Amino acid sequence: MSVVVSAKGVEKKFGDFTAVKNTTLNIRQGECFGLLGPNGAGKSTFINMLYGVVRRTSGELKIFHMDPNIESRSIKKRVGVVTQENALDESLTVWENMMIYAAFLSIPREKRKDQIDSLLKFMNLDHKKEANIRHLSGGMRRRLVFVRALMGNPEFIVLDEPTTGLDPAVRHLLWGKVKELKNRGCTILLTTHYMHEAEVLCDRLVIMNKGDVIAEGTPKELINKYTPGYVAVYSAQKTTEEQINSLSTKKPNFLFSKDSTGFHLRAPTLKDLIDSRQEITSEPDQIRPANLEDVFLKTTGQELSADD
């Protein structure tokens, strides 16, 4: 399978501060690749280096075999980007913003109108085409930035938190579109703070923390490696930490952690958890398979274990 993006030891320093450290990864043609990590991990900085908005400090970076430090303009024409900040011209209308971008991409004049019309329809924005950007809701702006990135049918699409601020129905609509783009052979780089979204869309992903890539794999591989099994969530109002923790001490393959949602007990199988219910006076609020959110909290050190 051919590689669309290859990064070897990529680094970005802002003065003395290193925002992206020694990052090595490959994005294969036709996959949806996820870039996850806490706020400030370096995700947007990496994305910005990829299409030449930010110049990397060192390392090798290629997209379509081009170096973004040198060929940024050609890259921008082949990549659709949903930036984290909307970057729309506030003084213009929806239609005018789309037309400017169509001109930048050198889409033939006679094709612009039809393409913009169909893109706006797709995200239910056609009734807003004469509206000024500043009169759009936050979710509508996000939808507009998304469809603008699809203009000219790019082979590679970068989505930096594309669904932030979208209502659940529109978010699902966008997921459907991302899957459709993938089925057409498009390669996608996705950043999101919604772990379920990453699980639904990403073939492979990396987790970054403080500029470093700390984990890499398919969602399933990451769950199996870092947080295999099932999780029972107990409410802090209904049970005590000691009760849950003592169970995890007695059973070596049980793991205890806690967060604002309550106490978590993770065990290798569903049966282990169900069998252990008699030893705890209250019923769990939830029993579920371990998910990418568990992996995220564990690998980024944000999960509190019994020892903290």
Ligand SMILES: Nc1ncnc2c1ncn2[C@@H]1O[C@H](COP(=O)(O)OP(=O)(O)OP(=O)(O)O)[C@@H](O)[C@H]1O
């Ligand atoms: N132009 C800049 N000058 C100085 N520091 C910067 C600049 N851009 C980003 N940083 C710093 O680099 C680090 C990484 O920022 P970045 O925006 O890449 O994080 P992120 O992973 O995208 O976070 P978020 O999830 O909040 O979007 C942060 O500490 C940020 O303050």
Ligand SMILES: [Mg+2]
């Ligand atoms: Mg960001």
